[in-house]
Amino acid sequence: xxxxSRVFLAAVLxxxxxxxxxxxxxxxxxxxxxxxxxxxxTVWQPLAEAGDANGQFGLGxxxxxxxxxxMIDEQALLWYGKAAGQGHAAAQCNxxxxxxxxWGVPMNEEEAxxxxxxxxxxxxxxxxIALGLILAADYSPLYNKEEAYKWLSVADRLGxxxxxxxxxxLAARLSADxxxxxxxxxxxxxxxxxxxxxxxxxx
Numbered sequence: 001x002x003x004x005s006r007v008f009l010a011a012v013l014x015x016x017x018x019x020x021x022x023x024x025x026x027x028x029x030x031x032x033x034x035x036x037x038x039x040x041x042t043v044w045q046p047l048a049e050a051g052d053a054n055g056q057f058g059l060g061x062x063x064x065x066x067x068x069x070x071m072i073d074e075q076a077l078l079w080y081g082k083a084a085g086q087g088h089a090a091a092q093c094n095x096x097x098x099x100x101x102x103w104g105v106p107m108n109e110e111e112a113x114x115x116x117x118x119x120x121x122x123x124x125x126x127x128x129i130a131l132g133l134i135l136a137a138d139y140s141p142l143y144n145k146e147e148a149y150k151w152l153s154v155a156d157r158l159g160x161x162x163x164x165x166x167x168x169x170l171a172a173r174l175s176a177d178x179x180x181x182x183x184x185x186x187x188x189x190x191x192x193x194x195x196x197x198x199x200x201x202x203x
Contacts, residue, residue, distance in 0.1 A: 025054040032058070037068025048079060056083035057091045064094065064103075073104025084115065089122040096127065100134075109134060113142055120151060123193065125160035128152070132163075136170050145174060149182040154189055 028043035041062055047055025056079045062069050064076030077098060083091035096115035099108045113134050119127035128151045134140060135148035149170050155163035171179060 025052070025058065028055070028058055032061070032067070037062060041068050048082070053083040053086040053088040053091070057088050060091060060094060064098070073098065077104050084118070089119040089124045089127070092119040093124055093127045096130065109140060110142065123158060125155040125158050125163065128155035129160065129163050129166065132166065145170060146178055146182040146185065149174060149179070150185040150189065153182070153186045157186070157190070
C-alpha cells in the first residue's frame with residue numbers, strides 16, 4: 001500500500017495548486033510559506049466560504065496538517081471535497097491520499113483510485129504514478145497491469161523522473177504484446193490531452 005506523510009503531501013500539493021492562483025489566494029500562500037498560518041487562515045477562510053476552489057484547498061491544507069488550527073481530518077475532507085467538486089486537481093489528489101491512508105475516513109483503495117484518476121486525467125504526475133502503483137499491485141482488486149503501465153508511461157512522458165524506473169520494473173511483468181497494447185493506450189491518451197506537454201521547469 002502507498003502511504004504519504006502529511007508534510008510531504010502538503011509540500012507536493014501546494015506546488016500543484018499554483019497553476020490557478022488568484023491574487024488573494026497567493027497572499028495566503030505567501031503567508032503559508034513563511035509559517036504565518038494565522039494570516040493564511042484569515043485570507044483563505046472568506047475565499048473558501050465564497051466558493052473559491054483555491055481557498056477551499058488552502059483550508060484543507062491547514063486542517064489536514066494542523067497548521068494554525070487544530071488538525072481535524074473531517075474539516076480537511078470537507079474543504080478538499082468542495083474544491084475537488086470544482087475540478088481542483090490538487091484537492092482531488094489530497095482526497096485520494098486521505099482515503100488511501102484512512103485519514104478521517106475508512107481506508108478505501110477504490111475511493112482513492114477514483115480521486116487519483118480525476119487528478120491524473122488533468123496531468124498531475126504524482127496522481128498518475130500513485131494510480132499506476134495501485135493498479136500494478138497484483139493483490140489489489142483493481143489490478144490492471146496494462147493500465148498501470150499506461151499511467152506510469154504518461155507520467156514519464158510528462159517529465160516526472162520518478163515514473164520511468166517504476167514503469168521499467170512493471171514492463172518486466174508484461175509480455176511484448178501487452179507492452180504494445182499499453183503503448184497504444186498511452187498514445188491515445190496524449191491524443192486526447194493535446195494541451196499537456198512535458199515541462200523542464202517546475203519553478
